Amino acid sequence: TARWEEERYKDGVKWQFLEHKGPVFAPPYEALPDHVKFYYDGKHMKLAPAAEEVSTFFGKMLDHDYTTKEVFRKNFFKDWRKEMNSEEKSKITDLKKCDFNEINDYFKAQSEIRKAMSKEQKLVKENERILQEYGFCLMDNHKERIANFRIEPPGLFRGRGDHPKMGMLKRRSRPEDIIINCSKDSKHPKPPPGTKWKEVRHDNKVTWLVSWTENIQGSIKYIMLNPSSRIKGEKDWQKYETARRLKKCVDRIRSQYHEDWKSKEMRIRQRAVALYFIDKLALRAGNEKEEGETADTVGCCSLRVEHINLYPEKDGQEFVVEFDFLGKDSIRYYNKVPVEKRAFKNLQLFMENKATEDDLFDRLNTSILNKHLQELMDGLTAKVFRTYNASITLQQQLKELTSPDENIPAKILSYNRANRAVAILCNHQRAAPKTFEKSMQTLQAKIDAKKDQLSDARRELKSSKADAKVRRDEKSKKTVETRKKAISRIEEQLMRMEVQATDREENKQIALGTSKLNYLDPRISVAWCKKWDIPVEKIYNKTQREKFAWALDMAEDDYEF
């Protein structure tokens, strides 16, 4: 469907152009010299000197505050300079003097146009066609949905938190960067005309269909199957089965690490205290990271002295450890927890004679820890504790919070509360939605209005009752009945709103999705739904039901994690 046109570039070189419709490459292109790129002039994709394309990225991002960050600007300008030709290089020497407002306005206008167009259904149809053509593959004779079938487009790298590489240019992937993985006899997508794939291989030991190396960290990116696929589903099921095996031996492991706190060997004590944190607080393992390559974040094994404070006594509690560090995605973990005395004494020992930037567990890393865990249980690693503790917490909380005589909305609130307990345990946070305050106010106003309505209705009932007493006829009796019904309807509506308000307030800064999708054995939820006769659609949306199809089939109302 790509429409090709011919145009003339300023050097007198003839190139071909096309409107961008391509699903795999954005846009598709011929083999081009490195300094030549595409840009969009509002009508057509055109060739542009690379520098122009790069600078438009900056314009696109102008609304974000990070374009004011020094690191971002420095990295961006360095990479931009690399893309400039000699004329541009001598002209564009100072980022401060560059004004990107025009291009920024242009992209804002573009997004308005896109919004208007989306109503026309044209784009919707086109997206559907692309999905049908590129969004599926055949695996073991089953048509399976592919998760991320589009190659990542070029742009400026942001990263999360204080990332040292923010602002760098993420380069366009070319067919020559792409490795295709498929079976020998299969039909695989052909590269754009005049180009070649880097490689076509047939490795059935891995699950990816396409891979390429990204230029910011040099890591490998993959195209893989959707969570609804057989291969992902089976893996997911296995994960929860491993966690269930941990349930059987967790007592033994816990008493083991309590013993190890007394060990003569420092490395064993450290291992035991770290495992205690991972188990009790659901901390992540904490692999080492290369300095200067990523934001400075830590997990359990990579905690430094500066990340904890010890209080022999605080707020009436003994042996309190205060954690304050940035974890995955630079999300802050802050927690004050009383710990067992022996663990506390060990921590004091580990911190002796250390500088704040020294490792808390200097005799430990994730590979040592995981080797130890492997000996305790086949397939046990640090992350299994997170899965186990999350799922067992959900199960316990559901038991505790669900009261049999509550109605469905109230039961769902209980479910969300159980889910929330897990999200808090795993520290799954989100930024409070921008519209939070406003939407809370709107809801409160609705509640108030409903309350007024209720008192009006009650007054009306009273008067009609009095009326019925005097008149003693059928008609007035009927009025009383209708008004009674109206009241109970209003009461129910009010209750539902109040439940919703509580739920939303409690959810302000907590993300439930991550735990629901990755940590909670879906069979627990399915069993709960069956037990209390709650439609599973109230808990899992369509996508989630597809992902957890295996669990929907499997779990009965008496399922125990």
Place this chain on the structure above:
DNA sequence: GTGATCACTTAGGATGCGCGAA
């Protein structure tokens, strides 16, 4: 033991879209 590489899961924010209220 160490570092590099690879494959895979887990993560939050941005964007898209459908639906109910006005």
Place this chain on the structure above:
DNA sequence: TTCGCGCATCCTAAGTGATCAC
């Protein structure tokens, strides 16, 4: 019919952990 909101989906970064070479 329009508007605004909230949930679903998309996107891709950032983790975990296995394996391999030295």
